[in-house]
Amino acid sequence: MNGATFLNAGAAIQRSCAVQKNACSNAANSGALDGGTAQCDAQEADCLGANSLKRRRAALRRRGVAFDKRQAALDFGSCGSPAIEFGENLGRSGLAFRNVNFQEFNQGAALNIQIIGDFTCNRLASSCQASDETVAACKAATQDAVAAQNSVQDVADRGVAADVFNAALGV
DSSP: OTTOOOSSHHHHHHHHHHHHHHHHHHHHHHTSSTTOSHHHHHHHHHHHHHHHHHHHHHHHHHTTOOSSOOOSOOOOTTOOOOOEEEESSSSSSSSEEEESOTTTSOOOOBSSHHHHHHHHHHHHHTTSOOOHHHHHHHHHHHHHHHHHHHTOSSGGGGHHHHHHHHHHHTO
8 A cells, every 4th residue: 555565464454444544534624525534433443344354254264154155035934134243332241242133033132142043043933933944044053153253262253153144044
């Protein structure tokens, strides 16, 4: 970037995100961009987050986890998407897992994806009356997600478990 060299791709990506933020801040401060510099901070966070997800997925692909294979449309019964998210401010302090569709899958946030995955599969089987194929796929997705969670050392990288679960169910 601008003639700079970096020791690894992560450092280059981080610098690229910072350069984008600086350009955004300069535009906001000069009046060329409405909305102030807070949007620039958000843009940088999005840039870093997107690239972190790409790195986590690439690392898992090297371990044999496939993200591009999507399930044929699964029958979630009377419920909407059972997708799981990972992040902060999900009803628990620190990083945690929770269903995105909290109205139909209203389990509180948990530190371990197995708690959310098991709840989701049980809800699909009972209240949602999803197909047996979907429930079996959910249970397999939960086990794959647990393996993915256990494969990372850093708590911040555990979000890859939600990615594995969601990819397995095509959500």
